[in-house]
Amino acid sequence: MKNYKIKLLIILGLVLSFSCEDYLDQAPESNLDQEEVFSTFKNAQGFVEEMYTLVVDYGTSAHTFQDYIYGDDAYGNRTWKASYLIDFGNLNAAARHRYSYLWNWQGANYGTSNANINNTNASRRPGLWDASLRGIRKANIVISSIDLMVNATQAEKDVILGQAYFFRAFFHNEIMKFYGRFPYINEVLVGEFDLPRPETYKESALAANEDYKKAIELLPRNWDEMPYGQLTLGENIGRLTKGAAYAFQGKNLLFAASPLMFGNNGPMNTYSYDTELCDMAVEAFSGILKLGDQGYYALASWQNYDEVFWKTPTPNSWPGSTEYVFGATGGNTAQAQRFMTAGVDRDFHGRSGSEIVSPTHNFIKYNFGMANGLSIEDDLSGKYGPTTYDPSKPFDNRDPRFYKWHIIDGDVVAPKTNGKHRVAQLWYENSGKFGEHRSRGNDNQPSTTGYMHTKFYPKVDGEYHSKWNNIIAQYIGMRLHMRLTDVYLMYAEALHASKGATTAPASYNLTAEAAINLFKNRAGVPNVHPNIVADNNKFMDELRRERSVELSYEAHRWVDIRRWGVAHLDRYKRKLALDFPQDKSSFTERLLIERICDYPQHYWLPFEAKQTQIYEGFPQNPGW
DSSP states (O other): OOOOEEEEOOOOOOTTOOOOTTTOOSOTTEEEEHHHHTSSHHHHHHHHHHHHTTSOOTTTSSSSTTOOOOSSSEEOOOTTSHHHHHHTTOHHHHHTOTTSTTSOOOTTSOSSTTOOTTOSSGGGSOOHHHHHHHHHHHHHHHHHHGGGOTTSOHHHHHHHHHHHHHHHHHHHHHHHHHHOSOOOOOSOOOSSOOOOOOSSHHHHHHHHHHHHHHHHHHSOSOGGGSGGGGGGTTOOTTSOOHHHHHHHHHHHHHHHHSHHHHHTTSSOOTTOOOHHHHHHHHHHHHHHHHHHHTTSOOOOOSTTTHHHHTOOSSTTOOOOGGGEEEOOOOOOHHHHHHHHTTTSOHHHHOOTTOOOOEEOHHHHHHHSOBTTSOOHHHHHHOTTSSOOOOTTSTTSSBOHHHHHSEEOTTOEEEEEETTEEEEOOOOBOTTSOBOTTBOBTTBOSSBSSSOEEOTTSOEETTEEOBTTBOGGGGOOOOOOSEEHHHHHHHHHHHHHHHHOSSOOOTTOSOOHHHHHHHHHHHHTOOOOOHHHHTSHHHHHHHHHHHHHHHTTTSSOHHHHHHHTTOTTSHHHHEEEEEEBOTTOOOOEEEEEEEOOOOTTGGGSOOOOHHHHTSSTTOOOOTTO
16 A cells, blocks of 8 residues: 555634534644554544535635626626636636636636635635545545554444545536546546546446445434534534435436436437436435435425525524535635625625626526416416416516515615615616616626525515625525435436326335425425426426526526536527616516527536646547
8 A cells, every 4th residue: 555645734713614623633734644644533534624625615615706606597797707708608718717616716826736725715725626636536545544544443434434435426526517527536546547538427427326325324314423423513514424425426316317418418308318317316315305304304494494595593603404415614704795795786785895696587587487386488378377477567476486585676675774765776778777776887786687686695584684784794604515405306307307297216205296396385386287297398397497496596507507408598598687667667678698508519618628638538528
């Protein structure tokens, strides 16, 4: 066995991170021999916990914290941002953009080579590409060193190994969902090596699946229940569990089964899935859903839903509530607050360094439907009952989630100042007149589309945070990598693709139809219409729409519309604003930008040219 010199770093007290001091009894930046690092559980866990800091938080890990939504769901007019480059099809620049979480920003030293994994500022840690490669290497070091843990109990060795297997799979998945098929690295690479790309995405996904299965066997249901977890009792929410391994095992398999990956850059049908992989995904998701039935997880109620996103019980604690499955370690308070205010005009919230990214009218129009549970299109069709959508009153009779997660024109946004309430003025006339919270040409602070989004934005007793009332100081918002709602939605998608909407699997007694109705009923809207359930393709559309609403503004959308094989269609390329005069006497859709997205070129990020030139067998992605 090769002996490595390992630099062991004490992880700083990161906002939202767990306490690590008890595990790390070495001096900061100590260079230790491999045998010494793995001589005790505390040292080994200290090395493992560095992998947690390599998990990139999309919401705070870019210098411009508001630029984390890369799909058709938001628009910002800063031409130098990664989201704008993606809209123009320039994925080469976006993949290595110094303000993007895909890469990262290092001040005067652009690139990732000097990034500090323990920096309290998440944007100064490695970006996704570099962090994932580092994480894979660290995981392989742990796996190859497990026999050195002669002073640990079997349970301690199991949890060290379980975390390493999880992270090896997870970090491969992080690269794969943006770059596509990628070689599965299952050893510590030294000297010269050959890593040809696999022929299919599925090949790497199956290798990751084996690691997730091992992690499931080795990880605990809850760290607080284990002797080693007593060292940090009550502070273990951020650590990996059996439930997290089940959830990501299912996600890995569903993604591999999805139309884009199943088509493998060839002919593609948006309704065609690899049903074998879907069955495997359902089995994995069933594992965490059973843990939910045992009390380890639960869907948040409508009344307590804010606790999933920002309404933490105590300052600097983890959000997620009973839905928490896994999240990154976060950053500092200033970063978190800029993320929380990402969808709201700075003039309203008063936080410096913040820029608004506005939800697009097209995303809201096609996904946030009506109070009767139908999409706007289905409601207007008249096929499923009386029409309730009035184009002259587009904000009326909508799904309650539309009002919960958006500010629309006329909403009260602050308490009384100078004797009157401040209300959102999001109107815009072709004559150039506009409300104070609507875009002023190149100024990116007000809304560019006619909407603001508020999913992570504090609102207490009916009052939003504002510069007149510092509500935000009491809370920490965060975008989670995995929460229970996501698990149910992916379970339903995989199950429907394999067995249809109304058949439950042997592993768990819940149909895809019933799973989707959980979320509709939570929001207070009726079940999926029976005629939609009876049409396989129509129900898949409805299932995807429900996912789009529930996970809106959580940085899933760009990956989803690519894996579904729809990103190149006009509906997903045309970003729209909604213009209307102050009296709302008319409403006009206005094209902001038509995204450049061709299949298959713009479905995968391109690798750096040098990466494809190291040796034969590592071809570039199509079109690059």
